[in-house]
Amino acid sequence: MRSVLSVAIACVACLASLSPALAHHSGAAEFDSHQKIDLTGVVTKVEWTNPHAHFYIDVKDSSGSVANWNLELASPNVLIRNGWKRNSIQPGDMVTVTGIRAKDSSNYGSAAVITFPDGHKLNFLSADDPAK
């Protein structure tokens, strides 16, 4: 299992693409586009709720300790209209998530792209493969 957390150089384009969906608050006030995340782990919980859907993953670091991350998506309303279903991601799924981290540097982030072992992808806004 890949178990990498990298806090790297900014991904301004990522934030720009996420911002419109952060409908009920300023995304720039919550997430730091300079803190890019790249996490792999097992989904432990999914909250299909407004104003944002959330899923949680256990991420193991190189020493073997496990951290639970809370990752935010657009609202279920936006996701449903863009092809997501409430069971598109489920507890037990192994996923790799890229995105940006909360400004408070907690284990909280905005999930830009979710990649599954079979290669299919979901993103913050839609179930369309962002590469297409």
Add this chain to the structure above:
Amino acid sequence: MNKRVATGVVSGTLLAVVSLLGQQAVPPPGSAPGKTGTIGLYRNQPLAPPGPAPKLADGTPDLSGVWLGGGGNDADISNPRGLKPGEQVVMLPWAEDMVKNRLSKQDPEANCLPTGIPRGSPYPWRILQTPTHYFILFEGNIHSFRQIFMNGKHPDDPDPTWYGHSVGHWEGNTLVVDTVGFNDKFWFDYKGHPHTEKLHTIERYTRTDLGHMTIEVTIDDPGAYVKPFTTAGKATLMPGAELLEYICQENNQDLQKLQGPARGPGEQ
């Protein structure tokens, strides 16, 4: 009108509304597919076919349907892209100071409170027309409604409320909605442009064809702005959409994470 009476009005008019919905010229969701495209954040959405703006049986313009957009620039209402050409937003000094000092976490929208008029959102909304009342149903944010008393009068001393007291009338094919009686709580945008209880808005809704509606909103608040200004927006019909539930209060984890001054979504 108090909330209990208002609720009764809503309930009592639902049957009338159902009959009006049936008069829409747009095919219902699930009918034969036509062209699709992106509407706001939503991809692969059915698009309204070309066609004239429909009318109700009595000749009144039919504004019913699920719409997206049309509000002011929700990042910054003073952005010229959301204003009528030539319009300017000029604040009084206290209002300028307030914008400089507001924090993102104080934004009522971030707290799941109403966004007032004319702040836009990425969520669709619906207009319902009855003979006496028009209603605007918001999916989000927040999941609430406005009521417009057609050919009505404002009370002499309305209690200040988030959406104010709205009366409407038709000027040709344009629905004109006059609203007073606002509280001073909602923000015009993420940036925190304020207003006072002196706020008076005049909205002008014109369905220009089957799939589009222009919305102009004149904002007159001598308590906060040097002169009135007018926003200009365009709403797009979402013929394949129904409103969904959106309960912002259910899991609003973001509020405790918001940091720093009030600012637009992409503004670092």
